[in-house]
Amino acid sequence: RPRKLSSAATSASPVPFAVAFDIDGVLVRGGNQIPGAGRVLEYLVEAQSNPNVARRVPFVFLTNGGGCMEDAKAHEMSDVFFPELPVPIRPSQVMLSHTPMKSLLPLYKDKQILALGSKDYAAVCRAYGFQHVVTVEDVLHAHPELYPFKTYHKRHDLHTDPFAAVFILHDPVDWAPEIQVLCDVFEGGRLVGENPASSGKHSHIPIYSSNSDLVFSSGYAVPRLAQGAFLAAWEAVYRACYGGKGIEINRFGKPWESSYRHAEKMLVHEARLLGLTGEDLPPHKPHEHKHYPIQRVYAVGDNPLSDVDGANRADGHHCEWVSILVETGVYKEGMPHAAKHVVADVTEAFRLILELEGYEI
Ligand code: G3P
Ligand code: MG
Incomplete structure (x- = not known):
């Protein structure tokens, strides 16, 4: 010792x-x-x-x-x-990753928010105190015509209020319907078809993401896609379909x-x-x-890109x-990095x- x-x-x-x-x-x-x-x-x-x-x-x-x-x-x-x-x-x-998102409570406690993620993300969001948490599944159950390739079961009621914000709390896993709904509510917080005056010229509702990592180290030999990859996919789809500057994302988690x-x-x-x-x-x-x-x-x-840049x-x-970088996960010898120390x-x-x-x- x-x-x-x-x-x-x-x-x-x-x-x-x-x-x-x-x-x-x-x-x-x-x-x-x-x-x-x-x-x-x-x-x-x-x-x-x-x-x-x-x-x-x-x-x-x-x-x-x-x-x-x-x-x-x-x-x-x-x-x-x-x-x-x-x-x-x-x-x-x-x-x-989502722990610091509790700080958003004063802004959105009583507002309807669209939450995305996997595992217990919606329950976590509610446990943090957000009172009107709606998921993509809830939207698609209420509006099955939005995404005709799958049937959804109702979990929570939608209010008629527009969504005040999007919270991505963990890695989304069903990217196609999720990207579709994000593109649908992104402008002004109402479903795109509900507002015929909508023309792509309005500013979008705030988007909060808990994790920008493109990949992470799991049980598999090679790193797996993470929430940052989903954000990159959504931005690419949005730009390809609707043009414009893309999406401004308020980012939580490391390295922020x-x-x-x-x-x-x-x-x-x-x-x-x-x-x-x-x-x-x-x-x-x-x-x-x-x-x-x-x-x-x-x-x-x-x-x-996350642990080292964040600490620096x-x-x-x-x-x-x-910052101390180890070689048991995403980083492998030869990859660019700005760590103060690298060890096995x-x-x-x-x-x-x-x-x-x-x-x-
Ligand atoms: O980005 C996915 C997440 O599981 C990474 O976790 O502990 O390496 O920050 P961690
Ligand atoms: Mg890690």
Whole structure:
């Protein structure tokens, strides 16, 4: 076990470092542990109850996965890595791609929104507090003539109100009817045929996407298409059919700033839970990281366009972000990247972190 050489953190001094782990392609592939990941997490979980405060390291999971609630993902991660223990991963340690989309609640709580995704995306959206969540299936049941190739079963009633926004919360899986309905409601939030005056000249309703990843690392040997690929397909279809500039998308998830601000808050929360910082967040301004409760966050990820670019962009805003790219997922040797460090896997990444922080390995 490594021994800490530098002085202990106290509630008066900032926490020297924290870790943000990507999940798919770093810790897990296709629901199974990536070799070595279990030992890294065991070390961190054990260290969190170490009587020596300096051994405790705040860590969170920063994934572009989703389609479930944060507590379900915490359970899933606990089951994969700690089947013997009662859920050592806290829901507050899990940020899913759509977690920061909760911030949209004041704008859309009472408005009708069109939600897309897979798994439990609609239930997640409702659990976040959005009261009028309608799915593509609901639209197609109410208007079967919109997409004549399939029959849909009714799940939720449509209101006569127009859609105020589109929320893509997880990877859509039935692209043809989904792209059709998106193209139909995109302009002004009403079905295109319901507004004969519609001529393609109106501005479109806001589109929010939780994840821009083109591909991700699953159980299959080669990366699989992800939500970003769906967005690219929709934009290409829209441009080919209707021309124009394309679609403006408000993006959440990695590599976008809102996710990193959220992750920093989660890490400060973790630092407090571990007794490493005081209750009050000291006043700080962007780029004045000497006042921030955490000095450095190591971001361990496998996707250069998401994990690495996100960490690099976040670097220096509130604290230092150090990108570490591993080779167990999307990234393979020779691909372009801007990572500060490249290592084989999460074990090597953690060894590097400890070395950089002055631990004796
Ligand atoms: O983009 C799909 C998602 O599953 C990727 O997850 O953990 O690699 O950010 P993660
Ligand atoms: Mg990944």
